[in-house]
Amino acid sequence: MIITLTANPCIDRTLRLDSELRRGQFQRATEVTDEAAGKGMNVATVLRDADEPVVAVVAFADPAYLNVGIATGAVEPLVTLVRPGLRVRTNITLTEPDGTTTKINEPGPRLDADEVALATDGLVHIVRQHKAEWVVLSGSLPPGAPVDWYVQIVRALRPTGCQTVVDASEQALSAVVDALASTPVGLLKPNLDELAQALGVAASDLQDAVDRGELDTVVAGARSLQERGVAEVLVTLGGAGAVLVTGEGAWHAEAPNIRVLSTVGAGDAAVAGYLLATRRGLGPAERLAYAVAYGSVAAATPRSALGKPSSDDLRAVQARRLD
Numbered sequence: 001m002i003i004t005l006t007a008n009p010c011i012d013r014t015l016r017l018d019s020e021l022r023r024g025q026f027q028r029a030t031e032v033t034d035e036a037a038g039k040g041m042n043v044a045t046v047l048r049d050a051d052e053p054v055v056a057v058v059a060f061a062d063p064a065y066l067n068v069g070i071a072t073g074a075v076e077p078l079v080t081l082v083r084p085g086l087r088v089r090t091n092i093t094l095t096e097p098d099g100t101t102t103k104i105n106e107p108g109p110r111l112d113a114d115e116v117a118l119a120t121d122g123l124v125h126i127v128r129q130h131k132a133e134w135v136v137l138s139g140s141l142p143p144g145a146p147v148d149w150y151v152q153i154v155r156a157l158r159p160t161g162c163q164t165v166v167d168a169s170e171q172a173l174s175a176v177v178d179a180l181a182s183t184p185v186g187l188l189k190p191n192l193d194e195l196a197q198a199l200g201v202a203a204s205d206l207q208d209a210v211d212r213g214e215l216d217t218v219v220a221g222a223r224s225l226q227e228r229g230v231a232e233v234l235v236t237l238g239g240a241g242a243v244l245v246t247g248e249g250a251w252h253a254e255a256p257n258i259r260v261l262s263t264v265g266a267g268d269a270a271v272a273g274y275l276l277a278t279r280r281g282l283g284p285a286e287r288l289a290y291a292v293a294y295g296s297v298a299a300a301t302p303r304s305a306l307g308k309p310s311s312d313d314l315r316a317v318q319a320r321r322l323d
């Protein structure tokens, strides 16, 4: 069983406008779509669609979020940790006929210290109840949560024996990286910007090296994190595929040539692919290939849908050993 935590859920509302956005004027939306969003929800959806047992956990939810989740076929069970009543934020995307998009994000509710503690305990309880082997901690933290909340959660989960995946950025990621010596994690999934952040180097330097086809810097960076206390580091490189560094070696898989339709959630699909391969007992090269195949199918799938690779899609991605 895999459990995903969405720490800071939101409703993604997309309003399609019938004409160019005009400030200060009345305008009609021709279409409105709502989604119960969150990075953990994305991972859970891909796993569910691949028939892998998964429980999607959200730190908090309100009736609107749950209703949208039910209406759009979100993963069940969808478990809420903190009492209902905290209003889930709505993030609005306005799309114009020429494809221009404007995003307006709400701040989201503030959790107090008791709610944070309740959520941590609740997650540990669910992990025990389901005897989960993997827990995925994804995305930004809600206002009010301590920046090291993921570190606290990883520590609280330690007695359950489950493995943890962290896919975070900014302060939440730095806190996890700073604590690795005392609080190791099973899998870290940075993209190139996040790897740069974790290493304290300029993202442009890493990007330039990758653009030249030189992966040594990325591998060395991922290895330094791995040695500090991560079993496996999966660095996704967008259109350049992904690199995997474990205690046994390093691998790279190129992304297939695709027509990119929406990269939203591609990283989440890559995490799901990686976990699926792990659950199927596959080795590191195949785990990496699954991550890239799932990520790339998501990037080739329109809007926020994440798709599912066919067996040909899976065969098309091959990882090669780097050292």
Ligand SMILES: Nc1ncnc2c1ncn2[C@@H]1O[C@H](COP(=O)(O)OP(=O)(O)OP(=O)(O)O)[C@@H](O)[C@H]1O
Pocket: 190, 191, 192, 236, 237, 238, 239, 240, 241, 242, 255, 256, 257, 258, 260, 263, 264, 265, 266, 267, 268, 269, 270, 291, 292, 293, 294, 295, 296, 297, 299
């Ligand atoms: N342009 C692209 N062409 C082919 N595959 C892509 C492209 N962009 C992303 N992917 C696939 O998706 C995977 C994850 O992409 P990326 O590194 O952009 O993740 P991310 O930045 O974490 O995304 P997210 O927005 O979900 O957090 C890549 O490893 C690759 O397999």
Ligand SMILES: [Mg+2]
Pocket: 167, 191, 267, 268
């Ligand atoms: Mg990501």
